[in-house]
Amino acid sequence: MQLIEVKNRSEELAFLDVARELYKNDPEWVCPLDTDIEAVFNPEKNTYYQHGEATRWILKNSSGKLIGRVAAFINEKKANYNNKRIGGIGFFESINDETASKMLLDAAIGWLKERKVTTVDGPINFGENDQYWGLLVEGFTQPSYGMAYNHPYYKQLLESYGFQKKMEQITNEFTLENGLSPRFVKIAEYVMQRRPNLEIREFKPALIDGFAEDFMNIYNSAWAEFENFTPIKKEYVIETFRKIKPIVDPGLVQFAYVDGEPAAFVMCLPDVNQIFKKFNGKLNLWNKLRFVWLKKTKYITRVRVVVMGSKPKFQNMGLESVLTYCCFKHTITNTNVNEIELSWVGDFNEKMLAIHRGLGAKPSKKHITYRLELN
Structure with a gap:
């Protein structure tokens, strides 16, 4: 397998194509707009680069086929908190292979360690949490715009690496019929x-x-x-x-x-x-x-x-x-x-969850934000 840090335009396009390759047979998946993903990693469009940095990797097998990707980032405005130095990983995709996923995660964690990070959250976005945040673990139906979607086996890949649940993100829904x-x-x-x-x-x-x-x-x-x-x-x-x-x-x-x-x-x-x-x-x-x-x-x-x-x-x-x-x-x-999706609310936000219940909404999806303590 070949791990490549994204440095040029060809590799940027390959980073986008990883998802298309891994989900090509998944009828529920919706390909995010290339322009939306690229904007996350464009310092001219993402204001988080004013106080942070990010990088990406792609993974190919021995035949040159795309089999994975990951990004790592640090936001200096939020990095130092409660005796921790926090970084993030996101846009993680991998074939169902622990060796492949470990190569990707090792690269991201190593980059964060170089920046003295002690705690890693993921999968998260290099931006606010209204998009591309958390790992889908329940409700593998067509995602709405900006909501994270992934293969069910990602949960095992992250947890076997050592990531533990930090919080659950609850999505409820109801109809207007x-x-x-x-x-x-x-x-x-x-x-x-x-x-x-x-x-x-x-x-x-x-x-x-x-x-x-x-x-x-x-x-x-x-x-x-x-x-x-x-x-x-x-x-x-x-x-x-x-x-x-x-x-x-x-x-x-x-x-x-x-x-x-x-x-x-x-x-x-x-x-x-x-x-x-x-x-x-x-x-x-x-x-x-x-x-x-x-x-x-x-x-x-x-x-x-x-x-x-x-x-x-x-x-x-x-x-x-x-x-x-x-x-x-x-x-x-x-x-x-006809359909209203109430997404996503942290499991700690009981007041907002009460509003969902008042509307008669029912559970539809659950995401998890994971945390890995490096020390």
């Missing part, structure tokens, strides 16, 4: 009626700067007490909003304001993977035209709730329920969507 839960609707409408100082605003792409500022303030306040949290910057939010602009439905991104103060938000995205499955990762001109046409025909029938949050002082007001209600009311009225 019978409308929203009456109890949930009653709670949301009650909150709106008794709070005249509450204002709900739909995201407007033309006002991206102001909404990015509000998103940043709410997000940084909502997640401040979580382990190893680093505040996001406005430029990252603007970059994210611009990235999703071609696929976003403004009615599925809602903000709540209390006495004019940004208080909470919810961001849902149409599951464009239902269209991207046809593209095999290639977003050329023809596929862009196909995407625009298919999106207009209401081809998409699933929505993914990507992220929601509220400032701590507003967290007992039921704002998340109100925002979710507004999004799904828009969905029922204006789209052909």
Whole structure:
């Protein structure tokens, strides 16, 4: 077997092709867009390179066939925490062979050790956790856009190497066939009626700067007490909003304001993977035209709730329920969507899981973020 660190354009393309090779017979897999994966490793497009670094490897067998890949990265803003120095691995793919997977993991771990890392998390993304995060261990059905998908045997490969579960990421789902839960609707409408100082605003792409500022303030306040949290910057939010602009439905991104103060938000995205499955990762001109046409025909029938949050002082007001209600009311009225995916929520986030239960959602997928202690 030949392990190659990615250094040139040919090797960058091979890194993308590894997944196409390993999943070519898997009917559930959706090839991520090449442009999305390449953006993760492009310092001009990924702001994490301002305070971190990353590298990649591909693995070939003796015949030159692609059989694996892996990436390693370190984010200096989050690396040093609680007497640990934390790095990450991600984009791990391998044939079902412990020798092959060990070669890949050894390379990534070795690179991180050179940077004095003592703790390795994976598989994770070199960016925020809304995409390509965690190992799928339950629910091997077609993934929604940005959600990690992998072969079932990866669990054994990582655990046999020594990785242990750090946290579970729960995804639940429900359908809109019978409308929203009456109890949930009653709670949301009650909150709106008794709070005249509450204002709900739909995201407007033309006002991206102001909404990015509000998103940043709410997000940084909502997640401040979580382990190893680093505040996001406005430029990252603007970059994210611009990235999703071609696929976003403004009615599925809602903000709540209390006495004019940004208080909470919810961001849902149409599951464009239902269209991207046809593209095999290639977003050329023809596929862009196909995407625009298919999106207009209401081809998409699933929505993914990507992220929601509220400032701590507003967290007992039921704002998340109100925002979710507004999004799904828009969905029922204006789209052909029937399936709602609520992804992913850490097993430590009981408040958000309670909202899922209130909606009548049922378990659909589970991912695991693993951790390897090197000392």
